[in-house]
Amino acid sequence: MLLEIDDIHVHYGKIAALKGISVSVDEGEIVTLIGANGAGKTTTLKTISGLRSLSSGAVRFDGRDISRMPGHKRVLAGIGQAPEGRGIFPGMTVEENLLMGAYARKEDVSKELAQVHELFPRLAERRTQAGGTMSGGEQQMLAIGRALMAKPKVLLLDEPSMGLAPMLVQQIFSIIVEINRRGTTVLLVEQNAQQALQIAHRAYVLETGRVVKAAPAGDLLDDPQVRAAYLGGASGADLAAASDVASAEADDTSGADDTPEADDDAEEGTSR
Amino acid sequence: MNLTKNGNGKGGLAGARDTLSLDPLRNAWAGAPPVVRWIVYGLLIIGGVLLPSESIGGFMAPSGSDWASMLSTQIAIYVLLAIGLNVVVGMAGLLDLGYVAFYAVGAYTMAIFATKYDWSFWESLVLAIAFSALAGVILGAPTLRLRGDYLAIVTLGFGEIVKRTANNSDYVNGPRGVQGIPHPPSLSEFEIMGVQPLKYGLLDSRPYYYLLLLFIIVAIIFVKRLESSRVGRAWASIREDEDAAELMGVPTFKFKLAAFAIGAAIGGSGGVVFASQQTSITPLNFEFLVSALILAGVVLGGSGNLPGVMLGAAVLAWLPERFRFLSDYRMLIFGAALVLMMIFRPEGLWPSRQRKAELAEGTGGMGSMGAEVAVPDKPDAGPVETLEEGK
Helix, strand or coil: CCEEEEEEEEEECCEEEEEEEEEEECCCCEEEEEECCCCCHHHHHHHHHCCCCCCEEEEEECCEECCCCCHHHHHHHCEEEECCCCCCCCCCEHHHHHHHHCCCCCCCCHHHHHHHHHHCHHHHHCCCCEHHHCCHHHHHHHHHHHHHCCCCCEEEEECCCCCCCHHHHHHHHHHHHHHHHCCCEEEEEECCHHHHHHHCCEEEEEECCEEEEEEEHHHHHHCHHHHHHHCCCCCHHHHHHHHHHHHHHHCCCCCCCCCHHHHHHHHHHHHC | CHHHHHHHHHHHHCCCCHHHCCHHHHHHHHHCCHHHHHHHHHHHHHHHHHCCCHHHHHHHCCCCCCHHHHHHHHHHHHHHHHHHHHHHHHHCCCCCCCCHHHHHHHHHHHHHHHHHCCCCHHHHHHHHHHHHHHHHHHHHHHHCCCCHHHHHHHHHHHHHHHHHHHHHCHHHCHHHCECCCCCCCCCCCCCECCECCCCCCCCCCHHHHHHHHHHHHHHHHHHHHHHCCHHHHHHHHHHHCHHHHHHCCCCHHHHHHHHHHHHHHHHHHHHHHHHHHHCCECHHHHCHHHHHHHHHHHHHHCCCCHHHHHHHHHHHHHHHHHCHHHCCHHHHHHHHHHHHHHHHCCCCCCCCHHHHHHHHHCCEEEEHHHHHCCCCCCCCCHHHHHHHHHC
């Protein structure tokens, strides 16, 4: 296991936010945590990246116990995060934001910068624009791109679809698949369960600080309980269609084909 | 220094914010070759050296008050303190309401070691800077885990603690304060244009002004170099989004502590000069009002932008003196001017471009305090347009 959290409890004051969550992520996977507001998804991510300290349990990464490691050191260990609400530095330009992503690294980062520009041609176009003046979708791209600048082994994404138009959500999700195809493990937190389950290999369902279900993502798409609670209980035909898409994307081979816009953009970006 | 002041002062009354854009000036500066920059730096320093002259004083302090002593006891000290506070508030985004504490630590260190242990000015200076930096660390270590307004309240308390301790400690004569603090030893008697710039005494305050000018220049160089280094980038990221900064691998706690220590050291050096010029200090010199005024100067000038905060502090120190003839009304007018200023130009007289962008976003107006003010989420109108453009 690349990342393993073992029965973690986290408290905000006296209130228990996480009551014993165990999640494991294997190398090369996309794992998603779904659940309603307040289920503890974001807290789980924050605990993994070190922004929250845990009261009991353990976080293990790459075979090491990192439960007590400060957040800024976990970046070098290989945990990158695009935080909830994107966390863009509003006064810095796009380029400066990306370079902040590589702050912890001392070596040359031009290769990573080129890769991020290739994944997100928008960011190359907007290089000198202040991060705070960009649209929500562009900021999300910047947040993901910035996290990639640290060359993480596992990328933690906290609600990348939040507040975005449906078309844009599609685009972001296909880029996540592409990032995973290139070898980065992804742990994805989403309220948009339908989308998340379609691209993930495995999923955990969180409810009020506990894991109530853990299964391959495809199975959860079919699970009547999960459908009723998170997917709006669609009909059988929809269901079949949805899981077809899921398996197609999960195969990884078609990841790039599903993203015509992204590809066009990529060509534009490189030809310049 | 006076050059920049005049350049800005003109527009101050115009009121309309958009007519006051500094962008053309900034672009010209960014594109200027190094030679031009060095010439401007040189002119600024010459301007600073000539500032105490009578001809300037005639306008700046017409009502008979001594312009040179106004410069050295008020304006230059405020400017130096503002440079220090700007490291904490403007660069790292930590709201410090007790900055006067470090000024007091510097002044009292000077007073104690010069009167009780016969240390010279320069020895005491080094020690005072070290002590105030240490005070910054001592205050910072337990409190910097707090954010925004909570940190502000704790620093406010710290400022009071230092003052009260001085007030109640017999070792430093309680409320009577310390007297007989020596002037710095005269370095040389040489005279130029009627001034002996290196001879410190009671009669002429101009040498103190030059001493402070030297401190200010050193502080500017030091802070500017920090700003463009990894440290400066770390501070900017902490100011704009502390959690995100930690996620980027910035050891946020360490850098916040460093900002506190550096800001405190600069404030302490100001305290040393103040103590040796006044030759006596009392706890009353270190009221909360000083913290508030310096902070107001930083915000008024354009928090985070060095020329801006210097301008702000200078204006703030100068205005009440300049309009002394209005007697009691001057404070009323002074307050009204600050309010108007914040309405029409909330980013300050001379903000940095980065700072303006942060303010526009609704965060970072004053570091994390701004960030904690709830701003309704703007509906994302952008993405649709983004997609269309993207194709």
